[in-house]
Amino acid sequence: MATRAKPxxxxxxxxxxxxxxxxxxxxxxxxxxxSEHDLKLTPERxxxxxxxxxxxxxxxxxxxxxxxxxxxxxxxxxxxxxxLDLLVQAGLARRISLGKDHSYYEHILGxxxxxxxxxxxxxxxxxxxxxxxxxxxxxxxxxxxxSPARHSLQVFGYCQDCSKTSExxxxxxxGEDANLSSGx
Amino acid sequence: MATRAKPxxxxxxxxxxxxxxxxxxxxxxxxxxxSEHDLKLTPERxxxxxxxxxxxxxxxxxxxxxxxxxxxxxxxxxxxxxxLDLLVQAGLARRISLGKDHSYYEHILGxxxxxxxxxxxxxxxxxxxxxxxxxxxxxxxxxxxxSPARHSLQVFGYCQDCSKTSExxxxxxxGEDANLSSGx
DNA sequence: TTTATTGCAAACCTTTTGCACCAGG
DNA sequence: CCTGGTGCAAAAGGTTTGCAATAAA
Numbered sequence: 001m002a003t004r005a006k007p008x009x010x011x012x013x014x015x016x017x018x019x020x021x022x023x024x025x026x027x028x029x030x031x032x033x034x035s036e037h038d039l040k041l042t043p044e045r046x047x048x049x050x051x052x053x054x055x056x057x058x059x060x061x062x063x064x065x066x067x068x069x070x071x072x073x074x075x076x077x078x079x080x081x082x083x084l085d086l087l088v089q090a091g092l093a094r095r096i097s098l099g100k101d102h103s104y105y106e107h108i109l110g111x112x113x114x115x116x117x118x119x120x121x122x123x124x125x126x127x128x129x130x131x132x133x134x135x136x137x138x139x140x141x142x143x144x145x146x147s148p149a150r151h152s153l154q155v156f157g158y159c160q161d162c163s164k165t166s167e168x169x170x171x172x173x174x175g176e177d178a179n180l181s182s183g184x
Numbered sequence: 185m186a187t188r189a190k191p192x193x194x195x196x197x198x199x200x201x202x203x204x205x206x207x208x209x210x211x212x213x214x215x216x217x218x219s220e221h222d223l224k225l226t227p228e229r230x231x232x233x234x235x236x237x238x239x240x241x242x243x244x245x246x247x248x249x250x251x252x253x254x255x256x257x258x259x260x261x262x263x264x265x266x267x268l269d270l271l272v273q274a275g276l277a278r279r280i281s282l283g284k285d286h287s288y289y290e291h292i293l294g295x296x297x298x299x300x301x302x303x304x305x306x307x308x309x310x311x312x313x314x315x316x317x318x319x320x321x322x323x324x325x326x327x328x329x330x331s332p333a334r335h336s337l338q339v340f341g342y343c344q345d346c347s348k349t350s351e352x353x354x355x356x357x358x359g360e361d362a363n364l365s366s367g368x
Numbered sequence: 369t370t371t372a373t374t375g376c377a378a379a380c381c382t383t384t385t386g387c388a389c390c391a392g393g
Numbered sequence: 394c395c396t397g398g399t400g401c402a403a404a405a406g407g408t409t410t411g412c413a414a415t416a417a418a
Contacts, residue, residue: 040392042398061383076400081383097281101408102382117330126328133320137339140314145344146301153337155321160329224372224417245408260375265408285383286407 022109023053026092029109033090047073048083049092058096058104058116058125096152098125115153121162206293207237210276213293217274231257232267233276242280242288242300242309280336282309299337305346 030049034041051068052059059067065080084105087093096104098118113134117126133153141148214233218225235252236243243251249264268289271277279287282302297318301310317337325332 035393038393038397040397042392044399077382078384078401079399082398097283099281115324117325117328117332119330120333126330128324128328130320130324133317133324136314136317136320137337140299140312140317141301141339141341144301144310144312145347146303146310146339146341147347148301148339148341149304150341151337151339153321153335155325155330155332155335157325157330157332157334163329163331219418222372222418226373226417228374261407262376262409263374266373 019054019056022107023050026053026107026109029092030087030090033092034086039086044075044079045083045086048075048080049087052084052087052093052105053107053109055107057127058098058106060102060104064105094150098154099156113150115155117155117157117159119159119162120156121158124159124161126159203238203240206291207234210237210291210293213276214271214274217276218270223270228259228263229267229270232259232264233271236268236271236277236289237291237293239291242282242290244286244288248289278334282338283340297334299339301339301341301343303343303346304340305342308343308345310343 027046027049030045031041033039034045047068048064051071051073052064055064055067061077061080061084064084065075065077068075068080084093084095087107088095088105092109093105093107096106096116098104098116112129114127114129115133117128119125137151138148211230211233214229215225217223218229231252232248235255235257236248239248239251245261245264245268248268249259249261252259252264268277268279271291272279272289276293277289277291279289280300281287282300296313298311298313299317301312303309321335322332
């Protein structure tokens, strides 16, 4: 009941109206952020932002560049990185790492915070959300006098499809008695 | 009550006996893993393992190399990486990313699973543990038919010392009204 | 003796940066 | 106009890899 899985095929789909709304809002916000910081809203930045907000999942910088290129927009890799960084600064994007050797970015507007399950078998990523868990995170922060800005939880394991093969994997990876704890 | 903070100064200390025990156990396990896979227990691997298990916090590969060098052991960077990788394969180490552009490693034996709070102000890292949270993670996995192998939760924010300055930071980073959600 | 391992340096990959030219505000 | 932005290519860093020499088993 706390968890909210989305159906497999449109996991990252958003109602068209909501998407348009969030793209518009994002551009307004970005524009505001830029002018407040004496920065400029260039065509490149606008294109990147729009494309980025059309993608409702985590994406890597290069992938975003290819999306743009496919849409006929040519922007240099450097500009992609620079703009993504600005979007993070502006609070419109989040940079996350999912165990790979590079970063992913995901937009924030119009999406709830969520956690990830990363399948070690097929690389599939399941997004999920648990309000109770979020509450616990905040409670722990409070107990440590820590002011949380954001958090990121990844579970690595095997999805349903892959878990048939996972038995063997787990045995290999963990040895036969991995659950020992120190006794003091 | 669910949270268990360790005092600041010996956060990563382990009773000497427990440490010795875990180092011994680790070497046994590693030896077993190696021979099962027709790999060899070289002096380098033994030294790396022993030093690694003397460090009770997350460490980066280079740092481990310096520790070894300081202890008079010279091993090449390549061997460090290769061995750390083996340790991960063997289920004796965990590779984690903490928002930096490189990986950290931490050993597993003799330490309970734990989460991290990363201070964006001073880079200090607070380790914490909440059994209830762990339970929730498992519950969510079950609901998604996902078999978890391990998980990793990082909270980014500001520690007590830094949170005085954090107000300004947050205002800058998030804009004045970052908490909006889509109404789908 | 056979097969894996080591160290070194070069290769890799993602991300960042210096610079000359260009363009928002 | 002035100040920042863009593309390019080179530079950075962390991590991986090919290879010849070396050493476990």
